[in-house]
Amino acid sequence: MWDYSEKVLELFYNPINQGTIDDPQEPDVAVVYGEVGSIACGDALRLHLKIQQSTDSILDARFQTFGCTSAIASSSALTEIIKGKTLDEALHITNQDIADFLGGLPEAKMHCSVMGQEALEAAIYKYRGIEVEHHEDDDGTLVCTCYGISEKKIRRAIA
C-alpha cells in the first residue's frame, strides 16, 4: 500500500480541473495543450492551458490523465498551482513544488510529479513555438519515455 498523503487521496477521489478546454475563439486568448508519456508506459498526461496573450499568463488549466493515484492527484495539483501565474513563473515550477502542494509523495512515485512539470513545459514551449524533442519510435508508436527523460530530474528531486 502506498503511503499517500491525505491531500493526494483527496485530489484523487475528487479531482479538480479535469477535462479539456474549448477554444473560445476570443481575441487575446489562446488555448494549447502539452502532452507527456503514453499508454505504453502506463502514465500519460495531457495538460490544457488557456493563456491570456497580452499578459502572458494562465487563465485556466485542465488535465486529462491516464495513470495511477498520484499521477491523477499531481495533475490536479499542477492545474491549481499554475492558474493565474505568468508563463515565466509557471516555467519555474518544479515537480518538487507539485509534491509539496500534495504534502509529499512516496519516493518511488516522484516521477508522477515530474510528468506534470514536463507537460507544463511542453504546453508552454508549444505555445511559444519552441521545438521539443519527440520520443517517437520508427513505426510512430510512442516508446516508454517517462523514465528516460525523467531519470535525472527524479534524482534531482529526491536529492
Next chain:
Amino acid sequence: MVTYLDNNATTRTDPDVLAAMLPYLSELYGNPSSMHSFGGQVGAAIETAREQVASLLGAEPTEIIFNSCGSEGNNTAIHAALAAQPEKRHIITTAVEHPAILAVCKHLEKRGYQVTYLSVNSRGELDLMELEAAMTGGTALVTTMYANNETGVIFPVEQIGAIAQSYGATYHVDAVQAVGKVPINLATSPIDLLTLSGHKLHAPKGIGALYVRKGFRFRPFLLGGHQERGRRAGTHNVPGIVGLGKAAELAQIHLAHVQREAELRDMLEHGILTTIPDTVVNGGGAPRLPNTTNIGFKYIEGEAILFMLNREGICASSGSACTSGSLDPSHVLTAMGLPYTILHGSIRFSLSRYTTEAEIRQVLTVMPEIVERLRALSPFNND
C-alpha cells in the same frame, strides 16, 4: 467489514485452524525434538498434520517436509533438483512464474546455468511442443506453476511431467495457488517436487510444505539440526504445522463445494463484461482456477482502480502482492502479449469459500461508476 477479493494474495486463517493451533501457542509449547514427554507429545501433533497434508495431495506422510513459506519451498526445490544431478546445467521454466522461481533462475544464470523461459500464448497457455524442443539430456529441472497466481490459468502438469520424466529431468511444480482449489493426486503423477504455502489455503502465514517424492535424492537448503529427518533445519513451527494440517483437512472437505466459488466468479465476470464496455477477461479462454478472474479495463490504470475500490471497502489486486511495490506492468500479462491498454489496467479478483453473493453484487454495483469516472479523466478514452 471489508469485501475481501484478494485471496490469491493471502487468505483468512480459518477459525477451526486457529482453534487447532491455540494449545500449541499456550500450554503445549514444548520442542518436539526434546527428550521429555512434554516435548515429545507435540511430535505426535506434527505427524498428524503431516498425514493431513499428505492426504490432501495423495502423497505419503514421509514425502512432506514442513518449511516456512512458498518462497522457501521454491528456492529449496530448485537447489535440491540441481544438487541431485550436479552434472546437468540446464533449467526449463516459464515466463510467467512467481518471482520466487524467476529470481532464483536469474541468480543461477549468473552462476553458469542455462535457463529456458517458456513463452505463453495470449490466453496464458504453454506450448508443449516448445517444451519438447527445449528439453535436452542436460536438462536438470523443469519447474512450472500448477496455476498462475495472477490469471488462475492452469498448466497441464501431468503432460509436462511426462515430458520431463522422459528426458530424465526432475519436475517441480509450484502449486501454491492450486492446492485446495483443484484435486491433486501425487501418487499417480510424474511430479517429483511440489511447493505449497499455508496462508493461501486458510492456514496462517509463516508455514509451508514441500512434497518430495519418495526415493528422490534430496539435499536440504536450510542446513543445521536434524529436524524433518535432516531435510529442513530449524525448530519446528509447531502451531503453524498443526494449523496447516487442519487447513489441509478442511480444504479436502471444501474441494467438493468449490463449484460454488466458480459460480460466483462467473457471475462477477459476466456482470462486469456485460455492463462495462471495453473489458476483457485475461486468460479467459484457458482452463482456470475456480476462484480467480483477471479483468482488463481499457484506457484506465490499475492502481487508480484499486484505490477507488479500496474506498468502497473492496480488496482486489493488480499483479502479485509481493511486486506491488514495483511500477512495471505485470510480467504475466506482458508475457501473454496483451496490448498496453490492458497491461496497465487489469485487476485480479480472487474469491474464497468465505465469499458471498452479496459481496459480488456490491462489486457489480460500484464497478461501472468507478470505471466511468476514471475513463472520464483519461486522455485515451474514445480516442
Next chain:
Amino acid sequence: MVTYLDNNATTRTDPDVLAAMLPYLSELYGNPSSMHSFGGQVGAAIETAREQVASLLGAEPTEIIFNSCGSEGNNTAIHAALAAQPEKRHIITTAVEHPAILAVCKHLEKRGYQVTYLSVNSRGELDLMELEAAMTGGTALVTTMYANNETGVIFPVEQIGAIAQSYGATYHVDAVQAVGKVPINLATSPIDLLTLSGHKLHAPKGIGALYVRKGFRFRPFLLGGHQERGRRAGTHNVPGIVGLGKAAELAQIHLAHVQREAELRDMLEHGILTTIPDTVVNGGGAPRLPNTTNIGFKYIEGEAILFMLNREGICASSGSACTSGSLDPSHVLTAMGLPYTILHGSIRFSLSRYTTEAEIRQVLTVMPEIVERLRALSPFNND
C-alpha cells in the same frame, strides 16, 4: 503441570505475546504487501515490531530483517558474508557452534572454502590469541555464538569483533541464546550480522530475525518477492512478527530482573553440588548466561537421568534439542575436553522468567535419589 527447565530448547509463548498476535490470526489477515488499506494497515504493525526488536538490540529498525528461525538466520548470514567478499575463501568459527553454523561450514568446505574451527578450553572459553593467529587477509567471515546453548558460556563478542574488523572480515554472531538474557547494544559494537530466534525469548516458533548493520552489502538467501526491502522473500509471517515484536518489548523489561533467574540457577547448582557427590558444573568457571547450568553427573548416562526426571514431570535436556536424535556425546562438551565420565552424564537445566523457587526445590528433592538409583546400577560407580 510440568516443571519446565528446558528453556534453551524452546520457551513458552508469553500470554501477552499471544494476545498481541491473535488479531492477526483472525480479522487482520491481510497481506501487508497488498495495495488495499486492509492489507496496508498490517504493514504498520510490522514496522512497530521492527522497532521493538531494534530497540532490544540497540539497532535501527532498517537493520532488522524478519525470517523464519535461528537456523535460517545463521544460514543467511554465512551466505551473505561470503557474497559480500567473494574473493575471500576463509571462514573462522568455533568448535562449539550450533549445528546451523557447523553444518553450513562443513558444506562450504566441500565447496572449496577453508574453515578454521577455534578450540575452547575446559571451561568452554575461546583463546583470542588462537583467533588472531588464524586471521588472514583472506578471511571473509568470523562467526561465533554470543552464548553457548548447552553450557551458557558467553564469548567476548566485542573483542572478537574488533579483531575480525581489523582484518577486514565480516563478524556474525549467533545470539539465539543471548537475546533477552544479556543486554546487547549493537550501536556501539563491531558486530555486522546477528541472528536471533523468537521461540527462545517467549515469542512463538517459526519466527526469527537477522540484524544486518546499515551499509553492509547484503545479499538475500531466500530469493523471490520484494518483502523486507528485497532482503527476504516470502509473504510476511504477520502474527509471528507481531509476536516477536511484543516478546522483544517484554524481554527488554525483563532484562532488569534477570538476576532473579541467576539466583534460582545458582540455588539449583549449589544444591546439587552440595548434596550429590561426583558432580561438576560444565563451564562453571566462565562468564555464563543467567539462566543456564550444565551439570555433569559422573558414572551415569544422561538419557537415563532425563527419563527419570521426566517421570517426575521435570523437563531438562542433554545436548541440544535438535541433535537429540543422535547418540553421540555433545560436541560442545567433547570440544571442552571433558572426561568420558562427564561427557555421557551431563544434563542442562535452563530457566526462564516463569521458573519458580518451588520448581527448583522439586528438582533438588528428586535429584539425589535419581542419581543414587542410577549409580547403583552402574558398573563404573566407585571404580
